[in-house]
Amino acid sequence: SKSLRAIDLNAHDAVKYVGGMLAWMHQAVATEQEFLEAIFGEVPTRHSSPRPKGPNGGKSQQVAEKEEGDAHHVEGSKSATQLGALSVPELLARCLQGLGRPLRVRIVQTLESRAGLEVLYAMSDLLAFYEATFHRIVPIENAVHSTVRGCLIECKRLFASSLHKQAELLTQSHVSYPLDLKASHVTRECAAQIQ
Numbered sequence: 001s002k003s004l005r006a007i008d009l010n011a012h013d014a015v016k017y018v019g020g021m022l023a024w025m026h027q028a029v030a031t032e033q034e035f036l037e038a039i040f041g042e043v044p045t046r047h048s049s050p051r052p053k054g055p056n057g058g059k060s061q062q063v064a065e066k067e068e069g070d071a072h073h074v075e076g077s078k079s080a081t082q083l084g085a086l087s088v089p090e091l092l093a094r095c096l097q098g099l100g101r102p103l104r105v106r107i108v109q110t111l112e113s114r115a116g117l118e119v120l121y122a123m124s125d126l127l128a129f130y131e132a133t134f135h136r137i138v139p140i141e142n143a144v145h146s147t148v149r150g151c152l153i154e155c156k157r158l159f160a161s162s163l164h165k166q167a168e169l170l171t172q173s174h175v176s177y178p179l180d181l182k183a184s185h186v187t188r189e190c191a192a193q194i195q
Contacts (some may be wrong), residue, residue, distance in 0.1 A: 003188060015112050021106060022130045026183045027138055032095055036088045079139065093142035100143030107151045111158055117166065120159040127152040 007020040086094075111123065131152050134145040183191070 011091045012112075014113075014119050015126060018107055018110055018123060018137060019126055020165045021103065022126070022148070025103065026130065026133060026137075029092070029096065029134065029144060033088065033092050036095075037092050040088060040091070047104055077154075089138050089140050093140050094140050096138070096144045098143070100147040104151060106153065107147075111151070111155055117159065117162050120155060120162060124152060124155045124159055171174065 007017065007024060011017050113122070127148055131145065131148045132149055134142075138145060153188075
């Protein structure tokens with residue numbers, strides 16, 4: 001499709017390329033979530049529904065006893081997912097199963113081909129943002145979230161490794177300072193870049 005070709009045009013810029021893929025993935029996940037909510041209705045999830053505090057979770061004694069009796073009955077026969085009562089996040093997680101591997105392959109290829117510290121730092125920031133975003137959309141474990149989390153861990157590892165290598169190179173090569181103790185040429189160049 002046209003949008004995928006547009007994303008591939010940015011393959012030379014690692015941050016834009018991965019950012020474009022993750023933005024497209026975010027749009028696809030949000031669209032799928034809206035579609036599922038339109039079909040099945042907005043069902044509160046059993047993973048994220050807040051309960052009031054108290055001995056019965058803020059419920060009357062009769063309601064709490066009835067729910068407890070129903071829970072024992074369901075435990076003995078089938079689980080809630082076997083009964084067909086999947087929530088929208090669970091359905092969405094199932095829909096996203098096939099997206100994890102292709103996304104991981106592209107992100108890891110991009111991470112391994114771009115070894116610059118600035119790029120790895122920007123990528124780790126980008127991946128951390130989308131990791132939190134995907135977790136907020138689908139609060140249960142799913143392929144997209146676990147892929148982004150795994151790529152974030154790999155990016156941080158590559159960043160630390162590159163930073164360590166650069167620090168070793170700097171400690172091995174000593175810069176000679178002028179006798180009058182003026183700033184060295186390298187220091188002046190760095191100061192000019194900052195301005």
